[in-house]
Amino acid sequence: MEKENLSVVLHSQGDLRLEQRPIPEPGPNEVLLQMHSVGICGSDVHFWQNGRIGDYVVKKPMVLGHEASGRVVKVGSAVKNLKEGDRVAVEPGVPREIDEFFKSGKYNLSPTIFFCATPPDDGNLCRFYKHSANFCYKLPDNVTYEEGALIEPLSVAIHACRRAGVTLGSSVLICGAGPIGLVCLLVAKAMGASQVVITDLSADRLVMAKELGADFPLTVKREDGPEELAKRVEGLLGAQPHITIECTGVESSVQTAIYVSTATRVILEPMEILYCEMLQFSLTKKTLFQPRQRTDVGRRWRECWRYLLPKQQFSLLKCDIWRRYCMTLSI
16 A cells, blocks of 8 residues: 555645645544545635635645545454445545434534534545545446546535425526536436526536536526516526525525525525625515415535435436536546
């Protein structure tokens, strides 16, 4: 085994370094992984450029990376589910305690959870990394390491679509055609959504969205008002969407999501929301309190892989267009 552990370490805002770190020794319930592929998430870039996301502030050196796959090279004394040589995907969130969230199956909400590359916890953009064996998942033979690294953003979209209640015949508005918006599109279609409108400022991104199955790519402009955009969405669908998934964190986009969804459900992607220091939107009579109508506003906070990744959902990773769009870094 190699003796060096080259790691991508963020020291402070704008101060990103390649450093040699000690190879960690796995505990009884942990495995040591030789990392193969690690995706570069928007949160990694945001921490690098800004030194923080919301209340999560980089106060000490932190290894980046949380979208990852690798090979088991050493197992702890109590590990039964994995062996040396297994190829695995890494679930980045590991509960530290058995609290009420853990007991209710919502360990992703635990305030004390370990989460890769979220201060103060180190990520896995490194040669060698140790992780809880219970949160490493064997990859089927037909799934590559690169595809395995994409399971984390895939699980984000599955969690969001399940929270939103996407089902057969749903009409869905997705705000934002970046990587998370596009994988939400893939998952919504896989769950049976009949019509999907997806919005973005970038025409190139919307071309990609069309190739991935969007029914109505909608180009927006910065000066467009929420009420105007809501009417355009309704015009495309013939009615308000059943579900809106907001993937930008931009205030005007969140406002549009609320405005177009007076009788439906809105799911906010929180990491994008956290990019804003303070998010403001108007809860007016027109948007929220129309007679006999209701808007449910929820958020997706991280994800629970255990409930999200039956083997058949690995097939979503076989989409060549999605693989080309998402950037992975092979170490």
